[in-house]
Amino acid sequence: MSLTLIIGNKNYSSWSLRGWLAIELTGTAYQETLVPLYQADSRARLQAHSPTAKVPVLKTAEGPIWDSLAISEYLAEQFPEAHLWPRERYARALARSACAEMHSGFVALRSHMPMDLKRNQALAEVPEDVQADIQRICALWNQCRSQFGQGGPFLFGQLSLADAFFAPVAARLRSYQVELPDNAAAYVEAIYQWPAFQRWYQAALAEQLG
Template sequence: MFRLIIGNKNTSSWSLRPWLILAMLDEPFIEVLIRLDQPDTKEKILSVNPAGKVPVLIDGHVKIWDSLAICEYLNECFPGAQLWPEDPAERAHARSLAAEMHAGFAALRQHLPMDVCGRYPREDSNLQVDRDIARIIAVWEELRAKHISDGPFLFGRFGIVDAMFAPVASRFVTYDIALPPMSQAWVDHLLGTKAMQRWISEAAAEVAHAEPPH
């Protein structure tokens, strides 16, 4: 059985991505949560990953770190799930978007960090953040316009691109970002899935029972 080592559900955007893939696949796995921002956090993470990062997926003797690498591995484990689009051109497009999300949007990450349970409507404006938001909305609108007849997710059926953008969907709720109807419909559908509702519920329980950092 897979073991997935993750960080706090309220704030660890990278942990959400592979966790969501496994949950949407309804694949049983052992979840190991390492609480972040604690005196022993670094030591605990280094004990499972010398790179010092979570998430980490362990499958027998195989250990994979980095969210996108884990998602790629799960795609290979479950080819029938078609986590990438079947069409080669669409698959290349999806991989490009996942990589863009993986490596980009630094201003959004810095100024609008993931806080699943928080509600902080934006009152100030930041040009770089606004550009990141505009680019993300443009991606979502293009994909939904093209694939709306194929299903409710970005490429129609659920896939890695949805998982990569899932933390942004959460952020846009946290910071009350106005979205066009098609993008809002995708956010509402994604966050309403059984898997995301579980993540949100467990993030709330985590926050409610959390002790302050020592």
Template sequence: MAETVLVIGNKAYSSWSLRPWLALKLTGQPFREVVIPIRTPETKARILEHSPAGKVPVLKQDGLTVWDSLAICEYLAERHPQAGLWPAEEGARALARSVAAEMHSGFQDLRSNLFMDLKQRRDHPDRVEKAAGDIRRIQELWADCRSRYGAGGPFLFGTFGIADCFYAPVCTRFVTWGVELSAGAQAYVDAVLAHPFMREWTESALAEEWVIDFGI
């Protein structure tokens, strides 16, 4: 079998890279990481060596290039059905796809104000307040998924899957920025951050030599 390669950005900062990395780990498929530091003068050129889209993440396998985090996760779900990346039940699967897609395309206030940074804890209540609507909506989504389909475990649909992969970076953001959550949402954050693959990513992120100065 040809080598599987996942091209990602710095683990401390690249939320888009974390999502398919987690999904790929869940498949059990061996793969090689290519880490390209983001926000450097060389970043764009280095990514273009792997994909004309010029963004990470990028999955390369069997002569195929797949870019965009959601497209990669969908590809992995089709290629590895045994991994159960989407829920088996039709209604649960539709909801899981919906909440992942909403994360993929929405929550702009959260993205612009509470960026992912695993290396620091930040105290900026004003930025948290600007993202308050998104924070409220995310907690509502989590509560709905958990109440309807979460009986089988601590994650959105019981077991860890693509929906959780998409909200894993949000969990780190809530910790970084000291966001106060409901008891149920906090329990979910704790479960995600305690997952072995999430702990592996975090340990690697903290060991990275690159540090980005965001100027705040």
């Protein structure tokens, strides 16, 4: 199977990171194409790959898939042996709920704390709606970990798509030096110890684009 993942700048593109970690979880071979964002020709270059001119895009033999959640579901179906979702039924439902909440929510966090992996500085003041998002994220992580995290350091013990979706959130919390409860801080550390995330992170630190 020939797969190509179109992504944006590794330092800034949180949605690209989600799609990239998802395909890394499959263990399959794929091609990666990086289209620099925030350039005069970025939209035109992205439109050559995606009808929405956004990243990530997974190019398959059947056609393009241009949404992170859709990409994740496609990969889970295409590579069932990789167990991208947790194996237990309610754990899968909870993982999907968590990913959907991330996909459509936490607007304040995204607005005030955009992903910037090179950053290491707190906000001068954290708005109340951002604090509310952080509290909800910590509560959600704690729910997943307390119910299904016994088998390892990730949200459902072993790595899953839920971790791919929340890795950029963990990165934001570290980049903006957010003080976290011990269990949430331990999860952030687990993300940073994830070899695939580390490869992306190191590439982001070396990136000169945009």
